[in-house]
Amino acid sequence: MDFSFTIYIVLIPLFAFLVNGLLGDKIKDSVSGNLATFALGISTLLSYFTAYHYFLNVGKVDDIYEPITAFNTTWVNFTDKLHIDLGVLIDPISVMMLVVITTVSLLVHIYSLGYMKGDEGFTKFFSFLSLFTFSMLGLVVATNIFQMYMFWELVGVSSYLLIGYYYTKPSAVAASKKAFIVTRFADLGFLIGILFLSYTTGTFDFITINENASAFAQAAPLGFMGLSALTWALILIFIGGAGKSAMFPLHIWLPDAMEGPTPVSALIHAATMVVAGVYLVARLFPIFSAVDPIALEIVAIVGGLSSLFAAIIACTQIDIKRVLAFSTMSQIGYMMLALGVSGMGAEGTGFMASMFHLFTHAMFKALLFLGAGSIIHAVHSNNLTDMGNLRKYMPITHITFLIACLAIAGVPPFSGFFSKDEILVAAMAHNPIYFWIEWLVAGLTAFYMFRLYFGIFWGNKKEHIYAHESPFSMTLPLILLAIGAAFAGFIPFNEFVTSDGGLLHIHIHWDIALPSIAVGLVGILIAFIFYKKESKWPSRMENSVGSLYTYAYNKFYVDEIYMFITKKIIFKRFSTPIAWFDRNVVDASMDGIAKVINYCANKIKGIQSGQLQDYVTAMLVSVIALVFIIIYFTI
């Protein structure tokens, strides 16, 4: 079967972006919104079609899902060996990502039709959404790492545009700048990693790199500190991935990114863009597992640390979108850890679990964000303290939010349980320490999610006379995503998405599942006691842990540490003297030359009197003088 039509999955959103972006104010809001949504609907159908044919009909060759290059064209041709291609690569993870991105993006488009209604920049918003979807789709189908890097930057730009969508708000502008600068800083590592990788392997192409992974790993020259150049390349590439995926310590942009409109947070900062880092590691997984194990160990450590760190902070935050942002960071930490503890082939439980969790997480986290958007739409506040007792007013939001909370808390049979269980199995097989960390995080996750749930929908007896259920365009995506969040766990991922494309035999390990269910239920129970009704427990708890609460509430002062390093050390000790040198030495010497010339010109400009006869006299005298000089020197 010919998969070349898949290029249209990517190009249709680009078309929608161009139409909406170029026509701008000239078309009506309803037209632009429907156009973008309709375009994405076609992309979604095409990706479902692709997934159906790839997974069920033609993808399998000898029981293994082979990668297919559906479309390829040379974009920039430098030499025979060095050329940059653009194309579409079809393999299990890219097809899965196509389905995730188009589904979530389509639902977010529908949701935005209601959420952004009447907003001044409606057309602009939809054109940015289309741009983002185009870039993200281009990223996942990239055939080579350079194409991925280009689209990687494009998603960074569209994220910047959308975070700063409310550009009249200074905090939104600052947040968008922060997100762009932090991720761009991390992408520097990615770029250097690409250069190392392509230098040692001699190609950008993913299929070539992955198929000859072990050969490349053995042939790679020794680099620095006992690790080969290839290992360093992958560690540097992982820095880029960690920046995009908001891993510690490059996570500081993600909570601030919540300044953007809520549908954007659901699409970009929960379901798709922030998992790009996970996708990057998964895409290069064969070579990651072929090089020195330290590379994957770093992935696992960063993932585990981030998940624990973010989960603790999430327990203390009041802004519901920030809680969800830290929750996202924590869940992505899970995925990273699962990749880090995984091996190839039969040991690839972690890889499968990571992709599985990416899939289920996209569903329930997009649902949580859209639900939060619905709540914010009704209450006009982001703060947990302004909410409570909303279940009567917003029944659909209530039920769907509850499903998402159960899914993320890992309660069976909701989707989060299955994927989280696989991650815990993989962590246990690799190193029990990781298992216990993630076990603790599972409990914290259940606690903070139900803290939100009880705080929003139950809690103290505040009456919200103005609160009402959102319009149908907003509740429809909630219902669809709730169905996904509830049942996505039954998809047999071990058959479809594995590290080597073959079938992976898994079953539920009850010895691991039971403790994780137990800790989840304990977390829910504690949240129930604390927040179901107003009680003294939360404040008593805060006092008993003392400074830990303060630290967590202030996000462990990571932002302040960055501020200290940049402002007090870099700006003050380096930038200020350099700026002084530039202004007083480099610029001043140029200014000095200009001043001297100006002074001389002022002094001699009186010669130009405007009197014709003066000029003629001067000319005549000069000619005569020249004649005498020439005669003197020639004779």
Place this chain on the structure above:
Amino acid sequence: MIEGISIYQIITVSTIMFFVGAYGFISRKNLITMLMAIELMLNAVNINFVAFNKYLHPENMQGHFYSLFIIAIAAAEAAVAIAIIINLYRNLHSIDVEDVNKMKH
């Protein structure tokens, strides 16, 4: 070749004419007078052309033709110059060269 007159005498006349013209150009303030001084200088040059042609290369005619061209061009130039002077007079009500000083720094 003209009997009894050497080339030096002719060149002396043309040199005197040229410097009379130059002096007039510098010392007179009236633009018409200055134009006449320019004509004087041009005709001094014409005399030189004809004289050198006649005394040094009598078999050729270039010098004569050059002076004819110069006379034609001098006529055109005089027309342009007088047009400029008339325009100046209309704008400034003066043909004194010292009043024409708009083009300085």
